[in-house]
Amino acid sequence: MTRHFLDLNDAGGDVLAAMINDAMDRKAARAGRPKGAPDDDAPLAGRVLAMIFEKNSTRTRVSFDMAMRQLGGSAIVMESGTTQLGRGESIADTARVLSRMADAIMIRTDDHAKIEEMARHATIPVINGLTDRSHPCQIVADLLTVVEQGKPLPGLEVAWLGDGNNVLHSILEAAGLMKFNVRVGTPAGYEPDPAFVAFARDNGAQVTLTNDPAAAADGADVVVTDTWVSMGQAHADQKIAAMMPFQVNGALMAQAKSDAIFLHCLPAHIGEEVTESVFESSQSVVFDEAENRIHGQKSVLLWCFGAI
Numbered sequence: 001m002t003r004h005f006l007d008l009n010d011a012g013g014d015v016l017a018a019m020i021n022d023a024m025d026r027k028a029a030r031a032g033r034p035k036g037a038p039d040d041d042a043p044l045a046g047r048v049l050a051m052i053f054e055k056n057s058t059r060t061r062v063s064f065d066m067a068m069r070q071l072g073g074s075a076i077v078m079e080s081g082t083t084q085l086g087r088g089e090s091i092a093d094t095a096r097v098l099s100r101m102a103d104a105i106m107i108r109t110d111d112h113a114k115i116e117e118m119a120r121h122a123t124i125p126v127i128n129g130l131t132d133r134s135h136p137c138q139i140v141a142d143l144l145t146v147v148e149q150g151k152p153l154p155g156l157e158v159a160w161l162g163d164g165n166n167v168l169h170s171i172l173e174a175a176g177l178m179k180f181n182v183r184v185g186t187p188a189g190y191e192p193d194p195a196f197v198a199f200a201r202d203n204g205a206q207v208t209l210t211n212d213p214a215a216a217a218d219g220a221d222v223v224v225t226d227t228w229v230s231m232g233q234a235h236a237d238q239k240i241a242a243m244m245p246f247q248v249n250g251a252l253m254a255q256a257k258s259d260a261i262f263l264h265c266l267p268a269h270i271g272e273e274v275t276e277s278v279f280e281s282s283q284s285v286v287f288d289e290a291e292n293r294i295h296g297q298k299s300v301l302l303w304c305f306g307a308i
């Protein structure tokens with residue numbers, strides 16, 4: 001059975017916990033090495049990851065490439081605009097061709113149905129590098145960052161402020177799998193997809209939906225936000241105005257626990273979803289979070305290849 005990683009629940013809670021532990025072990029074992037040097041066991045030697053980008057990326061592109069190098073393999077980056085996919089070749093044929101040439105596919109795209117279509121036709125693992133619906137690889141890195149900060153996941157209180165978007169959807173899925181609680185503070189009309197809220201609740205997480213930013217942040221262990229305008233969305237003044245009370249600023253962070261940490265998947269828009277003072281504060285661990293994209297995705301790749 002080919003192991004696709006389209007969403008966190010493809011792996012499940014026990015595997016996610018094992019992935020986080022493996023990522024921490026590998027990260028510690030290679031401390032001080034040149035960033036591109038392989039781990040001692042080079043478990044993916046000879047393996048090639050084909051990456052397709054239908055949207056922009058800095059972190060996902062570099063972290064997957066570095067993850068493959070550190071696991072002993074390599075990666076090929078394709079901008080969809082310069083591929084035949086960009087000229088209308090079908091996803092099914094692209095999946096079948098890449099399955100003959102490479103060992104795994106990572107794709108960043110808009111419509112989630114496209115990666116499901118890719119997975120249906122690929123005989124090698126397909127990994128979700130972000131869709132309009134979810135961003136599971138980001139949340140593996142986020143969970144790793146939280147655990148590294150000494151905060152156990154079960155019972156953790158996570159506050160989300162801003163837009164009910166793809167990143168929040170994967171946080172809600174993780175909440176159900178790892179049994180932490182999420183207070184979602186959004187303006188009315190920008191709530192997350194109810195299916196993700198239901199999944200979290202059905203799996204034992206407490207999810208609070210509120211239009212009051214202070215209530216969302218109150219007593220939180222982790223405060224998270226993201227851009228108010230995701231890739232593919234139009235910049236709308238009306239949306240920005242509605243989001244402004246949900247900006248993560250010093251007053252909002254003061255509602256959280258005194259040792260709360262601040263997360264942001266990046267890129268950040270200083271002065272919109274977060275103030276410079278919070279972004280640059282000692283509570284902000286956003287660059288650990290960015291680096292952890294490498295370490296988390298090594299675990300995702302190892303799971304896809306049956307090595308976790």
Ligand code: CP
Nearest residue numbers: 057058059060265266
């Ligand atoms: N956080 C994240 O996915 O960043 P990129 O868009 O730069 O890949």
Ligand code: NVA
Nearest residue numbers: 165226230231265266
């Ligand atoms: N929600 C953002 C995340 C970027 C990494 C987007 O989809 O653009």
